[in-house]
Every structure is written in C-alpha cells, then in structure tokens.
Amino acid sequence: MKIARFSKIGFILAAAGSAVGLGNIWKFPYITGEYGGGAFVLVYLITVALIGFSIMIAEMFIGYKGRRDTVTSFEELAPKNKSLWKYAGFQSLAGLLIMTFYSVVIGWILNYIVTSLIHLPSSVKEAEATFTSMLHSDFFTQFFYHSIAFVVITYIVSKGIKSGIEKLNDYLMPALIIILSGMFLYALSLDSFSKAFSFMFAPDWSKLNSEAFVTAVGHAFFTLSLGMGAIMTYAASMEKDTNIVHSAVWVVFLDTAIALVAGLMLFTFLYQYGSGPDKGPGLVFISLPAAFYEMGTLGNFFAVIFFIALAFAGLTSAVSLVEPMVQYMIDRFGFSRLKASISMGSFFYLVGILVILSGLDGWKESLSWGGKNLFDWIDFLTAAVMLPLGGLVMSIFVGYVVPKSEVEATLKPYLKGYFPIWYFSLRYIAPVALFVVILNLLGVM
Numbered sequence: 001m002k003i004a005r006f007s008k009i010g011f012i013l014a015a016a017g018s019a020v021g022l023g024n025i026w027k028f029p030y031i032t033g034e035y036g037g038g039a040f041v042l043v044y045l046i047t048v049a050l051i052g053f054s055i056m057i058a059e060m061f062i063g064y065k066g067r068r069d070t071v072t073s074f075e076e077l078a079p080k081n082k083s084l085w086k087y088a089g090f091q092s093l094a095g096l097l098i099m100t101f102y103s104v105v106i107g108w109i110l111n112y113i114v115t116s117l118i119h120l121p122s123s124v125k126e127a128e129a130t131f132t133s134m135l136h137s138d139f140f141t142q143f144f145y146h147s148i149a150f151v152v153i154t155y156i157v158s159k160g161i162k163s164g165i166e167k168l169n170d171y172l173m174p175a176l177i178i179i180l181s182g183m184f185l186y187a188l189s190l191d192s193f194s195k196a197f198s199f200m201f202a203p204d205w206s207k208l209n210s211e212a213f214v215t216a217v218g219h220a221f222f223t224l225s226l227g228m229g230a231i232m233t234y235a236a237s238m239e240k241d242t243n244i245v246h247s248a249v250w251v252v253f254l255d256t257a258i259a260l261v262a263g264l265m266l267f268t269f270l271y272q273y274g275s276g277p278d279k280g281p282g283l284v285f286i287s288l289p290a291a292f293y294e295m296g297t298l299g300n301f302f303a304v305i306f307f308i309a310l311a312f313a314g315l316t317s318a319v320s321l322v323e324p325m326v327q328y329m330i331d332r333f334g335f336s337r338l339k340a341s342i343s344m345g346s347f348f349y350l351v352g353i354l355v356i357l358s359g360l361d362g363w364k365e366s367l368s369w370g371g372k373n374l375f376d377w378i379d380f381l382t383a384a385v386m387l388p389l390g391g392l393v394m395s396i397f398v399g400y401v402v403p404k405s406e407v408e409a410t411l412k413p414y415l416k417g418y419f420p421i422w423y424f425s426l427r428y429i430a431p432v433a434l435f436v437v438i439l440n441l442l443g444v445m
C-alpha cells in the first residue's frame with residue numbers, strides 16, 4: 001500500500017494550520033485582556049522561544065522517527081521499555097477532550113457568521129445580551145452548529161492526510177492570512193493602534209500572579225499544539241528528507257505572528273470603537289461585534305469576514321485534534337479510516353453536548369464543580385495540566401531516553417552548530433521550567 005505523505009510545504013501549512021487556531025484569535029486576546037496585557041504577553045513569548053520551540057523540534061522528531069500513531073512511535077523509539085513508554089502516547093487523548101469544547105466554540109462562530117450578515121448589535125449591552133442568551137438559554141442554536149462542525153470535521157478527517165487534511169490547509173491557511181493582513185492594515189491606520197500596542201507590550205508586573213504565569217505557559221503549549229500528539233502525528237507523515245528544523249521555525253513564527261497581529265488588531269478596534277480589553281471569553285463575541293457596528297456598513301463586512309477567518313483557523317486546528325486518535329485506532333485496532341473518524345468524532349460530539357448543557361440555565365448547577373463548569377474544567381485540565389505534562393514527558397524522552405547518537409544523527413544536519421544549544425535547552429531548561437509550572441499548578445488548584 002502506498003502511504004500518503006504531506007508534501008514539504010503541505011506539512012508546514014498543516015502544522016501551522018494546527019497551531020494557528022481559536023487559541024490565537026479568540027483565546028490569546030481575551031486572556032491577555034484578563035491578565036492585564038504586557039507582562040503576560042512577555043511570559044508567553046519567553047515560553048514560546050525558550051521551551052516551545054525546543055519541544056516542537058522534539059515532538060516532530062518523535063513522529064518523524066516513529067512513523068506511526070503516537071503510542072507506537074514511543075514504543076519504536078524505546079524498544080527496551082516499551083510497556084512503560086507507550087503510555088506517553090496516550091497524550092493524544094487530550095486532543096479529543098479539547099475537541100469537546102473546541103467544536104462548540106466553532107459552532108458559536110458559524111452562528112456569528114450568519115447573524116453578522118443580517119444584524120450587528122448597536123451597543124456592548126445588546127451584544128452581551130445576545131451572547132449570554134445564546135450561552136444560557138439557547139440550546140438549539142448551539143446544538144445545531146456544533147452538529148455542523150462535527151459533520152464537517154469528521155468528513156475531512158475521514159478523507160485522510162493527503163486529500164482531506166492537506167487540501168483543507170492548502171486553501172484555508174492562505175485565505176486566513178490574507179483576511180487577517182487586510183484587517184490588520186486597516187487597524188494600523190486607526191488612532192488607537194498605539195494604545196493597543198502599549199497595552200500588549202508595556203509590562204505591568206503587578207498583574208502577574210501565579211495563575212497568570214501558569215496560564216501563560218499553558219497557553220504557549222496550547223497555541224503551538226504541543227503536548228498532545230498533533231504535531232507528532234503529522235510529522236509521522238512527513239516526507240523522509242523534510243527539514244524538521246526549518247519546518248519548526250516556520251510553524252512557531254507563523255503562530256506567534258498571527259497571535260500578535262490578531263491581538264493588536266482586536267485591541268485597536270476595541271479601543272477605537274468600543275469598550276476595553278478585559279471582557280473574558282466573550283471578547284470576540286461581545287465587544288467586537290459592538291465595535292464593528294460603530295464602523296457602519298464596513299462593519300458588517302468586517303464582522304462576516306472576521307468570523308469566517310476565525311472558523312477557518314478553528315477547522316484547520318480541529319482536524320489535528322482528532323487525527324492522532326484516529327491514526328491510533330487505525331494502526332492499533334485495524335479500524336478503517338471512516339470507522340475511526342466516526343467513532344472518535346462521536347466521542348467529542350456527545351461530550352460536546354454536555355459542554356453546551358454546562359452553560360445552560362437549569363443544567364449549569366449540576367455540571368459545575370468548585371466554581372468551574374464542565375467547559376472551564378476541560379479547558380483548564382487540558383491546556384494548563386495535560387499539555388505541559390505531555391511537554392515534560394517528551395523533553396525527558398528525547399533528552400534522556402533516546403540515545404544521543406540517534407537524536408544527533410537525525411537533527412544535527414539541520415540544527416548544525418545550534419545542536420548543543422537545543423539539546424541543552426531540551427534536557428535542562430524545558431523540564432525544570434515545566435516542573436515549576438506543574439508545582440505552581442498545585443497551588444493554583
């Protein structure tokens with residue numbers, strides 16, 4: 001059987017498509033707003049540069065060498081300790097968990113594409129009422145669009161790496177970049193741009209408590225798609241002579257650039273036309289539509305293309321969240337791709353319905369524990385706990401378990417003189433930093 005592989009540029013687009021997602025455009029701006037801007041952004045950027053980048057290369061390495069689903073790849077690289085290391089491969093489960101709320105949020109976005117065509121809220125108050133009434137009392141709309149998201153995502157994954165995932169990214173990623181660049185240029189021409197700039201880049205250290213710190217590090221993993229097997233599974237389908245380091249540089253660069261561009265653009269619009277930046281998860285659904293309203297007819301156009309771009313970003317990430325477990329079911333249980341896609345899809349679809357219910361009046365109470373509902377818990381457990389843990393495991397695995405000679409043979413040709421720096425950061429900086437984060441987490445919990 002001929003195995004479908006990504007083309008070189010296809011791999012970069014798909015991995016960047018995975019990384020650039022709701023995390024960049026929806027989550028990054030609102031958590032930056034919640035945790036006060038500059039200092040938070042700086043911790044996030046330092047984590048990306050110092051730890052994220054090293055682990056991106058390590059994760060690509062495991063997939064590239066293992067060439068199979070995540071569980072098998074770990075086994076292949078640790079022949080002496082198979083029965084222990086295979087458990088590291090179960091980090092892929094985090095992807096399905098993330099999907100339970102990711103698909104619901106993609107559903108909200110699809111709904112906003114349709115409603116923004118017709119009507120924009122004339123004030124933040126109205127926008128807030130519309131959004132909260134969807135969240136608290138409109139089961140049907142959320143269920144309907146979550147179902148559409150489920151069908152689209154499952155269909156694409158069932159088409160496989162080449163004709164499903166690569167094709168999707170070939171079209172949607174350039175479209176996303178064009179839309180965001182156009183909107184960014186417009187933001188650049190507005191007076192409030194400089195205010196947005198200083199909010200994002202002037203650090204106010206007093207705002208940085210330990211929760212903000214844990215969130216910033218967790219977010220760096222989330223946004224780079226690290227620690228849950230997405231990048232690993234894609235890397236297993238790289239062509240043999242793909243330059244891993246070059247690909248990693250592109251993915252990290254595109255992901256960071258798009259998060260910063262999205263943040264600057266949104267805060268500019270919010271300062272210029274609407275309210276401030278500290279609006280929580282409703283930021284792009286409440287403050288932004290109200291700001292678009294102030295722009296007049298141009299606003300409707302901007303709103304629709306903005307939500308389309310957001311949906312594109314979400315879809316290209318969603319397929320990468322499901323693919324690792326699909327690949328696992330195919331490799332280990334002999335499932336057909338269709339059967340694997342439908343069964344894994346059904347999992348996030350059904351649990352996603354509970355996630356919707358956890359926001360609804362009448363259900364909320366029974367689906368909340370300790371001040372967080374099911375949605376918040378899954379988000380917290382995956383982004384703040386499971387992904388950094390997955391990163392810690394990978395840094396130990398590639399840094400200490402896989403023989404150095406093997407790592408060197410594959411990566412030195414690409415890293416050249418930087419190899420010792422990368423290896424050092426993987427063995428010492430990443431594990432220590434991640435360990436501190438996990439300790440910190442115990443305090444936050």
Ligand code: PHE
Binds near residue numbers: 022223226
């Ligand atoms: N990186 C994606 C985002 O920023 C989310 C994601 C996380 C995708 C983990 C795949 C794996 O939205």
